[in-house]
Amino acid sequence: MPDHEHPLDRRRRLFLRDAVLGSGALLASAQTMRAHAQNSPAAPAVITSERLRPQLPGGIMSGDVTRDRAIIWSRSDRNARMLIEYASDESFRDARRIEGSIALARSDYTARVELRDLPPGRIHYRVRFQDLTHSSAISEALQGSLVIPDVADMGAGKPPRDITFAFSGDEAGQGWGINREWGGYRVYEAMRRFKPDFFIHSGDQIYADGPIQAEVKLDDGSLWRNVVTEAKSKVAQTLDDYRGNFAYNQLDESKRRFCAEVPFLVQWDDHEVRNNWYPGQVIGAAEKRYQERELNVLTARARQAMFEYNPFRIDSSDPHRIYRAFNHGPLLETFMLDERSYRGANSPNRQTGGADAAFLGSEQMRWLKQSLLRSRATWKLIASDMPISIVVPDLNPDVPQGTFEAWANADHGKPSGRELEVAELLRFIKRNRIRNVVWVTADVHYASATHYSPERAQFNDFDPFWEFVGGPLNAGTFGPGEIDRTFGPDVRFVSIPADMKQNRPPTDNYQFFGIGKIDAKSKALTMSLHDVDGKELFKVELPPAA
Structure with a gap:
């Protein structure tokens, strides 16, 4: 210049x-x-x-x-x-x-x-x-x-082939960036060793609202040293700022090596734009860091950067569309959701209906139902960027207390607010006998495995299912969160202590990812959760239902 x-x-x-x-x-x-x-x-x-x-x-x-x-x-x-x-x-x-x-x-x-x-x-x-x-x-x-999946019928004489996939989210958050002395984004190397056929990035690919400083003092007095760039020295507001956030993560050698060997399926969550954003939001006066206060303006810039910096297949009929499905052959189909673009405003989340209670929105919900109904795959994997029952309050300084960010509203009762969409979808899956549906997600910065059953639920018109949470990839570790009981969750595993100090650095080794493996002969799906070095923390084998 x-x-x-x-x-x-x-x-x-x-x-x-x-x-x-x-x-x-x-x-x-x-x-x-x-x-x-x-x-x-x-x-x-x-x-x-x-x-x-x-x-x-x-x-x-x-x-x-x-x-x-x-x-x-x-x-x-x-x-x-x-x-x-x-x-x-x-x-x-x-x-x-x-x-x-x-x-x-x-x-x-x-x-x-x-x-x-x-x-x-x-x-x-x-x-x-x-x-x-x-x-x-x-x-x-x-x-x-x-790896290109074999979509041929297994009965056509071809030998069966197993499928392996990985999932996680939350990258470069809370000021924990690329520390080459620690090994950079080490979790990518751990995932690479599993040789997955594909990786689901469940969102928060970047922390556009999270500047990264050169050094962070740890509890023991030592220093965490970040790679720093101009784009990561401030909150992102311009298109070039958002581009610079994506470019920053590609400076990590482990991630570049992983990207060269494992295809990505990408969705977004809030930090691709700004913490807990929703369409039409205007940033309040309590947040001093932003000159551009219209979230719709920031969102357009962030979305452009995300599409530029990821291997998206652009839908010519809807070039802004993020939700989409991927056929991996007769054993698996993956459904990537967008829980940002069509939601109503964050609120106490107790509505009895209407547009304000939207999370997926009517058009995406219709697409998901019909896609699940058409699928002939044994397993249907729903990639949600937010968990179903973990309560996520909106703690931004410009919103009132008692405002919620995710599906759950912490009342433990009959579905209301965004929970109405969960109930609608679960009822549809049951009544159409759509079998072997599993959910994967991230967002909350710890890993967990939860089984949902109508016998424990306030709403019981659904079949039992599992949800697995991964992350963070390289960000502060938080939790565990409060669990809303509406859909009968039984938390079988949590990856962190109940009394853990919040925003733990990657050096505490509380960084997590999930692995799914489908055995082509038995068609059983084995789901496991792992730490930053690949150590197995939890595993469950799920036989396919007829």
Whole structure:
């Protein structure tokens, strides 16, 4: 940026530069780019000077894998064309080569491509970027892999294949960022060792409202030392602030290694924007850190950054849509919910109906019901970004006491408020004989396993089911929370002491994730919860119901 250049002038300058590069320069170099992508003898010689070659500061990611498709994501440090090679074997014999989107300043140099018609099994891929102004300047290749599910009927003579998945949430919260002396985001390395087919990030991917300082003094007098960046030194308000929060987490080596090997399925929760936000909210005067006080404005910026920095498959009919489903074959289908975009305002949560009691909202609820009804998978996995029965009060300074953030309202009685949607969904599942539904979630910064049964409940028109809570990935540890008794919860496991001091640092080892394993022969689902180093803390085997 030139000295003293105004941000608006910079944006105009970048826009004009992108327009030129995206037209004349791109057309001029299109032939040589295609030659490189096809491994033609006409491909240009590659410039080896690191100064001239594009860099990939965020590594590579895959995600939104379903049937025969996957999204590959990466980010350049300049205007560049994404180049992809992929094959069924690691030697890349008979590799296919395609071009992805162009990384430009207007998308913070992020780029992606959707691979289609992929065979089942492990797919290996390599990502490079080609400078748009110097077509012979091509980055080093970063290599990754992903697993495409076998959606064929198991009765078709194919050998069965087990499925493994991981889940967790809550990353870089409460000022606990990347501490390389401690090993960074160590939980990602622990999850990687399980070789999951995919990972569900249950939300709070970033803490846009949580600045990170260089040092935090621990109870024993030692120092926790964070990697720091300009974007993480303040609350996020601009689009670039939100982008910088996502870019910060990609500085961690364990996360980049995990992202290259395990596809992501991503949803969001509150801290992608601001603590406990809801649509239409206006930040009150008690919160002094924000100049932009309209949550709808902040949400639009945060959503754009989240889509730019994740391997989302964009729905052309609804490009802002976050809820979606993924078919992993005859054993499993995953349903990713969005419990932010359509909710009513946080309140005492005791309504008897109406829009103010919405959590999923009518359209998403209709989609979820019909998707569950159509599913032919043995197991249906509902990924909820908030737990059902753990009471989560809204403690923001600009809201009154007795305001609740999640489903539960702490009255332990018949369903009211947002609990009405839970009751509606559970009743639908029972009456349509939809079997083997399991919930996974995060948000509360400790792990737990809860069994729900109508015999213990105030509302009893539902079949028994399990809910598993993971997290935090790398954030302060809290809890355990109060349990609302409305749906008959029996908490079988809690990962922390009942009298634990709150906001424990990662050095206390209270960071958690979950693993699910489906045995292809028996179709049994084994769910387990693990600590930061992968130690098993709880396990239960769930046989499939007929």
